[in-house]
Amino acid sequence: MTFRHTTTSLAVAIALAISGCASTTPRDAATTAAPAKDYYGTLEPFAANAVYFVVTDRFVNGDTGNDHRDQGGANRTFDIPLPVCDGVAGNIGYLGGDFKGIADNLDYIRGMGFTSVWITPVIDNPDEAFTGGSPPSCGSILTDQGKSGYHGYWGTNFYKLDEHLPSAGLDFAGLAKSVHAKDMKLVLDIVGNHGSPGWTMPKPQPKFGQVFDKAGRLIADHQNLPPQSLDPVRNPLHRFYNTTGPVDGAKGSIFDGNLAQLADFDAGNPAVLEYMVDAYGLWIDQGADAFRIDTISWMPPSFWHAFTQRIRAKRPGFFMFGEAFDYDAAKIAVHTLPGNGGVSVLDFPMKQAMDEVFGRKRVGFERLAPSLFLTEGPYANPYDLATFYDNHDMPRMDASDEGFIDAHNWLFTARGIPVVYYGSEMGFMRGRAEHAGNRNYFGNEGIKAAKRSPIHAALSRIANVRAATPALQRGLQLDIALQGDRAAFYRVLQHDGMRQIALVLLNKGDAAQRFEIATMLQAGRWRSALDASTVDVAAGGALSAKVAAHDVQVFVLDAPVMEPALQAALDQAMSGARRAH
Helix, strand or coil: CCHHHHHHHHHHHHHHHHHHHHHHCCCCHHHCCCCCCCECCCCCHHHHCCEEEECHHHHCCCCHHHCCCCCCHHHCCECCEEEEECCEEEECCECCCCHHHHHCCHHHHHHCCCCEEEECCCEECCCCCCCCCCCCCCCCCCCCCCCCCCCCCCCCEEEEECCCCCECCECHHHHHHHHHHCCCEEEEEEECCEEEECCCCCCCCCCCCEEECCCCCEEEECCCCCHHHCCCCCCHHHCCECCCCCCCCCCCCHHHCCCCCEEEECCCCHHHHHHHHHHHHHHHHCCCCEEEEECHHHCCHHHHHHHHHHHHHHCCCCEEEECCCCCCHHHHHHHHCCCCCCCEEECHHHHHHHHHHHCCCCCCHHHHHHHHCCCCCCCCCHHHCEECCCCCCCCCCCCCHHHHHHHHHHHCCCCCEEEEECCHHHCCCCCCCHHHCCCCCCHHHHHHHHHCCHHHHHHHHHHHHHHCCHHHHHCEEEEEEEECCEEEEEEEEEECCEEEEEEEEEECCCCCEEEEECCCCCCEEEEECCCCCEEEECCCCCEEEEECCCEEEEEEECCCCCCHHHHHHHHHHHHHCCCCC
8 A cells, every 4th residue: 555545544544533433532532431542653662762973983982092003004093194085075085983982972862862872883894994896986885896895884893893993991882881871772783694895905905805703713714705706605715705796786685795896605505594583692792772683684584584593582573674775765764674674774765755855955845745654654663763854975965054943853763773873963065965075074173162062952852852752752643734844743652651742843944834734633732842831722623733833742641542533543543553563
């Protein structure tokens, strides 16, 4: 069923309920005995979180003693600037960000309303800059010549902590302890698809294309050979790897072949699964609360099914979300289904829509509707998706300050688990691609500047509202209107003693807007979650509110759902929100 059909059927249900019984709302809902139905978008505990994503090396250098500025010799790894792109130089070397830089600034992150920190991979990476591949340019991707492993995605020993990250008394377990002390969660980025670049080097380089076990023994070596030249039958060191080279997108799926020159692991080899499960189990034992799975679509669903089963046997309910870099919801939804891993995914279709709505195009809120999939969609549960508008692998969102504010007002009130990339709280490097400043160093100066930004102030305001409002975290979403510069919708959570209805009003226009909401509106005293003011709504009445330009209002009613029209719409939404297993 398409979103348009679903929206129509829900609208018909609402209209019938309104015409048939809207006028029967009790004047005092609290005195009316009625069985409380369950209404929720998700019961996933992690959905309560909002996630701040940092490329650890580029956040804050808290300890210069672990910079290793002399590492790599002729192929140095520290501070490798690129040619200037439109006035800004990117950098492909380490710049010093570390665990101490994160730990020292947890109050800053928590103060904005984030309850979880996602960090890039922490496993050991090569100690030289890569000499193979193609040289990066302003808009290029997957061009790694001259690049160091500052980002963490080039693992060589998945049991070993990279030396650029810890400080005395602050290893990974120490960072996790610091995060937990702030009542926050630590999300670890993991890679199952590949190791470090394994071929195209003028001559072999230490660690590149190699994998080591827990004891530091070499167990796999690409030997600087292209995948098609590997011989896993006769050479045990080749058995970890696939023998399929890159696949041209014009001739087949790029997900079936090698990604750049990375050493591509063989998902069909049981030893690969055992290695990954054992290694990543170590980081769970040291305090990781959730995984973000890199390049999930480059491994078959059967691999992730086996992997997630093993991880959840170790830690029941462990939350994971994958990066399936595709704007087709049906394709990325595959990973959310039972038997295919059953994980959440980053919501790329919503990212694409948000970029158009809140970026320079400034199209209307209606553009967001097809990406919501609130009922009868392809996902196991759309409310568990990780929602975002940009990250480290794509140009940062190109928007005005007001555009970022509007984006955050949506991100922290609509369905899904919000994820914000470091620096976006001030529009840092807006519009910049990977090699043109996207991943530039933020540092303490960036944090100081962010605190003065209107984006930061507005983000902190709405993110803290979400953190204090369970309905915005897990509630069903019922759209009243998504059109032009205006959006209005309900979020409703009624489960396990929680009774909360939230009414969200968004205005992304340049002038104040007056909202008159009567549709499915329940009588009662509604309080503003933003300023604590109250509005009394009588049975059959309307809620009138003025929302300033580029602003949001959230009204909350802490009461069981008694309005028949609202009940009817919630029943419809509840029945179609999640795919049957």
